[in-house]
Amino acid sequence: MTGTGIRTQIHTHTRTRTMLHSWPAWLLGTGLLVALPLPAATADAGRFTYQGLLPAVAGLDRAQAEAVLGQPLQPEPLPAARAASATAAATGASTAAAGPGHCHHRLAAQQPGVRYTLAGDVITRTETRDARYATVSGVHVGDTVAQARKAYGKRLRTAPHPYFSQGKVLTVGSPDGKFALVMETNDQGRIITLRGGRLPEVAWLEGCA
Numbered sequence: 152m153t154g155t156g157i158r159t160q161i162h163t164h165t166r167t168r169t170m171l172h173s174w175p176a177w178l179l180g181t182g183l184l185v186a187l188p189l190p191a192a193t194a195d196a197g198r199f200t201y202q203g204l205l206p207a208v209a210g211l212d213r214a215q216a217e218a219v220l221g222q223p224l225q226p227e228p229l230p231a232a233r234a235a236s237a238t239a240a241a242t243g244a245s246t247a248a249a250g251p252g253h254c255h256h257r258l259a260a261q262q263p264g265v266r267y268t269l270a271g272d273v274i275t276r277t278e279t280r281d282a283r284y285a286t287v288s289g290v291h292v293g294d295t296v297a298q299a300r301k302a303y304g305k306r307l308r309t310a311p312h313p314y315f316s317q318g319k320v321l322t323v324g325s326p327d328g329k330f331a332l333v334m335e336t337n338d339q340g341r342i343i344t345l346r347g348g349r350l351p352e353v354a355w356l357e358g359c360a
Contacts, residue, residue: 195287198285198286198287199277199284199285199286199287199345199346199347200287200347201325201330201331201332202347203276203347203348204265204277204284204347206220207219207224207259207267207277208274208277208347209274209277209330209347209348209349210273210274210349211273212272212274213269214272216267220259220262222261224258224259224267226256226258227255227256227257253270253271254270254358255268255269255359256268256269264279264280264281264284265284266279266358268348268359275348275349276349276352277346277347278344278345278347279346284345286302286345288302290334290345291342291345292343294341294342295341295342296309296319296321296336296342297340299321299334299342306323308321308322308323308324309321309322315337316338317339317340318335318336318337318338319335319340320336321334321335322354328350330348330349330350331348331354332345333345333346333347333353335356
């Protein structure tokens with residue numbers, strides 16, 4: 152073996168060790184890296200899978216998600232009218248609503264256009280209306296139904312959209328039936344919303360209902 156070949160092997164081995172050590176200890180110990188092998192997770196970071204936007208996928212709690220993202224998940228600001236209503240209703244009932252299963256949304260500053268939905272402290276789904284993000288199969292917001300069908304073939308299920316006369320709700324379920332990719336299209340046949348997460352939450356059009 153030439154000196155160049157030896158140096159290449161040493162560099163590759165060192166890089167692999169560095170990548171492994173960069174993952175938080177809790178993630179290495181949960182077996183999640185078996186479901187998402189390290190090379191795939193690294194290559195697909197920032198892409199949507201059945202479980203949401205890698206690497207902060209459905210099933211992780213907020214602390215775990217913030218650890219893999221390297222940034223906090225901040226509460227989504229309420230529109231002015233809703234904020235005023237929420238303030239007026241800030242009583243014992245609002246405390247009860249913030250219990251273990253309370254559905255709410257959070258944002259990450261370094262992921263503009265992405266919204267995380269949590270039930271209590273656990274991520275249930277992630278969605279976007281921003282064309283900068285894509286699925287692992289390369290489907291973006293703005294793509295057509297035909298492009299989604301080409302990417303997913305017979306796995307793609309189609310249903311009428313309740314808010315658009317010609318719109319569709321496109322769904323690709325995970326093999327275990329627990330998660331799904333969901334894409335909503337408008338009357339022009341273009342994808343306007345892309346999300347991934349656990350069922351049944353990922354199928355809800357309104358995020359929390």
